[in-house]
Amino acid sequence: MEVNTIYLDNSATTKPLKEVMQAFMVVNEQYYANPASIHAMGVESNELLMRAREQVADILHTEAKNVLFTSGGTESNNAAILGLARSNTHKGNHILTTEIEHPSVLESVKQLDQEGFDVDYLQVDENGVISLEELRAKVRKDTILVSMMHVNNEMGAIQPIVEAAKIIHESSRAAFHIDAVQSFGKLPISFNDDEGPDCISISGHKIHGFKGSGVLAFRKKMKWQPYALGGGQEFGLRSGTVAVPQAVALSKAARVAVETMNDRAKKYRQWYEEICTQLHGYGEAVHILSTPQGAAHILSFSIRDLKGEVIINAMQKRNVIVSTSSACSSKQTKTSHVVEALNLDEHFKKGVIRISFGAYVTDEDIVKFKQVLDEVLMELKGEYK
């Protein structure tokens, strides 16, 4: 890719921050010993690991012993859902989730469905948001797990986590898991309150950390079964030599993300509005999937009767990188399940484009993007008329 490429696919993954890469290098050079070793070098890297864990715990307002380092969002989601469901069968058999979850959640609950769990899905409205009424109606005494995405990866809808948690905790003994992969570092989340979620998944590479690193954190100690068997690392829940450099890098990326969150959020909101204004100017040709109530860093829209892939190619020719609805499903030809759930007009189903902002995006990039979008639409809509 050329140097002046404008990268607007930060919800797929981000470029690691310089200081995160620097820390990763130093840990690999100096603190590479196995943190489980009892020699001085092991003790030192274990100390570093503890510090990284404490820092993540502080950010989430939980305790270090409730923070587990994983290989990423998918592992965190899999582990949370399978673990919490299978170890709570004495309380019930019912699992609730939404129809617009990430595949790592949907496939996990499908697996549980096959194992005999009773899985229910909450629908979303055209804004991508669940109905609390439906949630209230569907949570049962024997519900043992509710898993919900905080911010949707394809169009940025924010679920009412706090209200949902209240309903769930009032009417069941269910554990409430949130997939915060797209929201952590962008929206405030915390465990400090008894009425919040019980369990949270975070991914390192969505916050300018590294691929292959994630966190699964709990609000308090919970009944949960180990899923990687072996040397008993990570409190016996996830065996395997702990990747200290990844843990440190994630901890640093998380700290920077939270510290810069408000400033970035302001910028993202401004860009979001500027681009929306331009999109509105195209009238009937464009439909915006994202809503102003959603997250500011994801803006998803669709061009009438065009294919997403065509738009991506056209923009790429001009050094602007955007994505179809999600990187995970963009290689499949069928319409994404999220787009299906939003009940979109047939004319708009194929042409969904997602742009997503990150720490490296600048005001100039957005100016350029708006120009390029104009050019591309002129070109393509001209051809297709």
Added chain:
Amino acid sequence: MIWKEILIRYGELSTKGRNKMDFIRRLRENIRHAFADLGHLHIRTERDRMFIAIQNEEQMDVLVKGLPKIFGIQSFSPVAACEKDMEAMKKLAITIMDTFKNEQLTFKVEVKRTDKTFPLESHAIQREIGGYVLPQFKNLSVKVKQPDIELRVEVRHDATYMMAQVIPGAGGMPVGSNGKSLLMLSGGIDSPVAGYLMMKRGVRLEAIHFFSPPYTSQNSLEKVKVLANELTKFGASIRLHVIPFTEIQVLIKEKVPSNVSMTTTRRMMLKVADKVREEIGALAIVTGESLGQVASQTLESLTAINAVTNTPILRPLISSDKLEIIDIAEKIGTYETSIQPFEDCCTIFTPASPKTKPKLEKVEHYESFSDFDELIERAVKNREVYIFPKKEQEADKFADLL
């Protein structure tokens, strides 16, 4: 911000006659020390209570979280203030009572009118406020005798003060008000708990640990440092004396029959500890011994060990069950650290069958063939001393990485 000050009720020290002012001064210093991060606190002391002025919400949060750990406090209450105006007072009463909205409770309003120029009399104020608050909280009912909550209103000259919440303190006496002792800190579950209990009785601690490299690892020493640091959370700094003990242990293993070697080891430790105690000017030695728990903790063993000194040995856990000790360890946050499985100086040379009833004369006889005194002198002289809480700088070699 509605908060004005925190009222602190003293623990047992209220009953301590002539030394009382000393205790109060000590408590004030400990509070200042524990909350040094908050900058200079304005603390006003009276005979039966103490007031900390509150400047902002953040200060309030930190104090409410931290005060329950400070010994010498029976309970404390956040005090709010408002203008001397009935409407403002009613509003403030609602804000305060809102804290209790989740419980079914009985309450009453208690009014004191120091400012006699205030137009309404105490009873009238009481009726007005009670009558205003009650209908707004379904969970409250009035009870005049021994209610769950008393909403106390005081109309003073500068403002009206109000409080209802009574938060329990840690009890005990201010650390330092009962002199200094030396704690034998092994790294197990018991000794930190023993230290905690003595601190609760107002004893300032220094700690001593016996380190036998290469038989015990750096990990076990790190663990003891963490424990010493944990104990400082209860309101005082702690010095940790680390004794190089390998030489002595090796000599014991060579020269003393294995079934009494454990008794001798404990005797040598106590001798070393007593020398350190003398140097630092402490009055007693504290141990985590609990009767019958292990071979060295039978009455016979304790007698044989104790024979090396006349210094008072304080054993706050002597009659506690292991489970009771674990409960306290969990409560004070030392349990998780204590159970980390590293070799320590007590487990490493443990013989297969130590005598549970060692005879003092026999032990002394076996020891008489070797010159331990010189080694003891050397161990005391070569000890390393660490001060806790750890200075920030030292802790932060990882700061750049995180």
